[in-house]
Amino acid sequence: MKKALITGITGQDGAYLAEFLLKKGYEVHGVKRRSSSFNTDRIDHLYHDPHEAGVKLHLHYGDLSDSTNLLRIIQETQPDEIYNLGAQSHVKVSFDTPEYTANADGIGVLRILEAIRILGLANKTRIYQASTSELYGLVQEVPQSEKTPFYPRSPYAVAKMYGYWIIVNYREAYGMYACNGILFNHESPVRGETFVTRKITRAVSKIALGLQNVLYLGNLSAQRDWGHAKDYVAAMWMMLQQDVPEDFVIATGVTTTVREFVKLAFGELGIEVEFSGKNENEKGVIIDIDEQRIMELGLNADALRFGQTVVKVDPKYYRPTEVELLIGDPSKAKAKLGWVPQYDLQALVTEMVLADLNLAKKDEHLKQGGFKTLNYFE
Ligand code: NDP
Ligand code: GDR
Numbered sequence: 001m002k003k004a005l006i007t008g009i010t011g012q013d014g015a016y017l018a019e020f021l022l023k024k025g026y027e028v029h030g031v032k033r034r035s036s037s038f039n040t041d042r043i044d045h046l047y048h049d050p051h052e053a054g055v056k057l058h059l060h061y062g063d064l065s066d067s068t069n070l071l072r073i074i075q076e077t078q079p080d081e082i083y084n085l086g087a088q089s090h091v092k093v094s095f096d097t098p099e100y101t102a103n104a105d106g107i108g109v110l111r112i113l114e115a116i117r118i119l120g121l122a123n124k125t126r127i128y129q130a131s132t133s134e135l136y137g138l139v140q141e142v143p144q145s146e147k148t149p150f151y152p153r154s155p156y157a158v159a160k161m162y163g164y165w166i167i168v169n170y171r172e173a174y175g176m177y178a179c180n181g182i183l184f185n186h187e188s189p190v191r192g193e194t195f196v197t198r199k200i201t202r203a204v205s206k207i208a209l210g211l212q213n214v215l216y217l218g219n220l221s222a223q224r225d226w227g228h229a230k231d232y233v234a235a236m237w238m239m240l241q242q243d244v245p246e247d248f249v250i251a252t253g254v255t256t257t258v259r260e261f262v263k264l265a266f267g268e269l270g271i272e273v274e275f276s277g278k279n280e281n282e283k284g285v286i287i288d289i290d291e292q293r294i295m296e297l298g299l300n301a302d303a304l305r306f307g308q309t310v311v312k313v314d315p316k317y318y319r320p321t322e323v324e325l326l327i328g329d330p331s332k333a334k335a336k337l338g339w340v341p342q343y344d345l346q347a348l349v350t351e352m353v354l355a356d357l358n359l360a361k362k363d364e365h366l367k368q369g370g371f372k373t374l375n376y377f378e
Contacts, residue, residue, distance in 0.1 A: 005077050007031045007064060007112070008085030012190050013130070015042035017083055017233040022046060022056055024237075029077045031062035031070075031086060042190050064108030065100075071115045078121070081240050083128045084112055087160075090194060091134060092319055094156035101155050106162035113170045113178065122176050126240045129167045131180035132160050133225070133251070133326045143329035146182065146249055153321040168247070177245045181236055184251035184328040187348060188229040189355035196258055197226060201352040204265040205360035207310050208294075210303025211367065214310060218317025220259040220275070220282060223325045227252045228343035228351075238337040248337065251328020256345060259284075262311055264346065268353040270294050273310060284311030297357065 004021050008014045009030025021028050032040065040047065040059070048055045060077075062069045064086045074082070087105045088094060094101040109129055116125050136144045137153035152158045164180050171178045191198040196217070206212035227250070235250045256264075259275055262284060266273045270293025273284045286308045294301050333339040343351075363373040 001025060001027050002080045003027045003029065003077060004081045004083060005029045005031070005074065005079035006083045006085060007062070007108075008087060008130070009059070010039050010042060011085060011089070012042065012188060012192060012229050013186075013233055013236075014083075014085050015046075015190060016188065016229050017085070017236060018043055018046055018057060020233050020237060027056050027058075029058045029060060029073070029079065031064075031073060032059050033063055034061050064104045064111065067111045067115065070111050071118065074112075074115045074121070074125075075119055079125055081126045081128070082112060082116070083130075083236060084109060084163075085130045087130065088156070090192070091154045091156045091323075092317070094154050094159070095320055098155035102159045102162075105156060105159035106166075109163035110166050113166060113176070116176065117170075117174060122174050126177040126245070127167070127179070128236050128240055129163055129178065129180045130236075131164045131167075131182045131247070132157070133182060133184040133249075133328060134323060135161055135164060135182065136326065137323050139325050142325065143251075143253060143327045144249065145329040146247055146332055153323050154319065157323075164247075171245055177240070179239050179245040180247040181232075181239055182247060182249045182328075183232055183235075184225040184227065184249070184326055186227045186229045186232040186250075187352065189352050191229070191352070197261060197352065198356075200258075200262055200265050201349070201356040202360070204262075204269060204271075204353060205356040206363070208269045208271065208297075208299040208304065208357070209360050209364050210300040211360060211363060211373075214312050215262070215284075216312055216314040216317070217258065217262070218314065218319070219322055220262070220313065221257055221324070222322065223255045223257050223327070225251045225253070225255050225326050225328045226261070226345055226348065227341055228348045231341040231343055235333060235337065235339045238333075238339055242336070246336070248333045249328050249330055250333055250339065251330045252341060252345070253328060253330060254345060255325065255327035261349070264349045265353050266310070268350055269297060269299060269357070271304065271310075275311070280313050280315055282313050283309050285309050298361070
């Protein structure tokens with residue numbers, strides 16, 4: 001039985017990857033951070049009481065900023081594969097916490113590589129590093145491939161650039177099986193609520209039920225290549241099953257603006273939104289409502305009217321330096337790994353909006369029962 005160690009197992013990708021590897025028969029170990037409240041929501045469905053026999057998922061307290069702890073966990077688990085997904089992964093937040101981001105996202109990678117070397121596991125343990133399309137930053141060429149030069153535009157991307165190169169260096173210097181997946185944005189119903197897609201699908205569902213009035217966003221013109229996390233974790237595993245370690249771009253090859261994503265999300269609920277105005281004054285207004293869809297989905301028709309403003313711009317969500325356009329070229333992964341994504345953007349939006357509508361309906365029931373619901377719109 002193969003053993004895998006996942007840092008960041010409590011995050012979006014960690015949860016999908018753990019499920020994927022357990023289905024493949026792996027024994028899965030995950031590093032979770034100590035928190036004052038439970039932070040394992042995304043993997044609770046995979047978790048069994050460790051006192052039971054035959055448990056395949058094991059969690060260890062740890063942090064990428066603590067070498068001693070990484071050394072101990074790697075020594076105890078002796079993994080065949082390490083997936084380093086742990087990171088302070090929010091680009092905007094990295095401008096607020098640049099030093100911490102550099103420590104966890106940059107030096108954290110080095111700590112793992114050194115632990116493997118010190119423990120004499122360089123010939124046994126294969127390492128996947130969660131690199132990112134944010135490395136491309138300021139557009140040099142499109143579509144972006146493994147050969148496109150990097151120009152990082154945030155403390156997050158600069159930290160990830162260190163992670164990228166230290167992986168390449170240890171591969172070349174010590175012959176380690178270490179590779180970078182340069183993954184473009186990937187989303188899902190368990191995407192963190194402050195990333196733009198999930199922020200949109202949550203808000204759209206709440207607006208359709210009359211639980212929220214307006215969705216405030218930043219740069220509506222940013223373009224992203226959005227895929228589904230489920231497809232992307234399969235690619236991570238494929239990268240570690242090759243004869244020779246290499247770096248791969250994982251993307252859909254299709255790019256979409258934030259504005260268009262908003263329209264698709266409202267459209268899923270039968271609400272047509274049109275944008276007008278410029279920059280800070282741009283807004284999204286309801287121009288059509290599909291009454292039948294509203295009925296089918298049990299939405300609140302009274303809360304929706306023509307001409308209603310449902311999206312506004314708040315410059316506080318702008319970034320000091322922005323990445324305007326990402327579009328990836330996944331040809332290498334398709335040719336060498338045989339990677340074929342199952343989801344397109346429409347299927348992703350449908351899944352996310354319907355999942356968030358269910359959550360919003362729970363909120364609606366709680367509200368009707370006189371209970372307070374969380375209304376944090378960041
Ligand atoms: P999430 O933000 O959902 O998850 C991040 C995970 O890292 C969480 O489990 C978090 O723990 C953990 N973590 C944060 N800081 C530390 C630390 N100091 N030590 C140990 N663990 C830590 O990210 P995703 O799942 O979306 O992304 C996974 C990885 O892939 C990240 O490295 C991200 O930068 C990278 N990436 C993501 C892309 C995407 O579009 N999703 C695209 C390209 C790269 P906790 O739950 O306690 O906060
Ligand atoms: P990104 O994802 O920065 O690409 O990083 P995010 O969803 O945060 O932003 C995408 C684009 O949307 C614009 N935007 C907003 N973003 C947020 N979060 N909130 C808003 O209100 C808002 N309005 C507009 C942003 O300016 C940006 O252009 C994600 C993370 O998962 C990284 O860890 C990962 O490496 C990259 O994807 C690939």
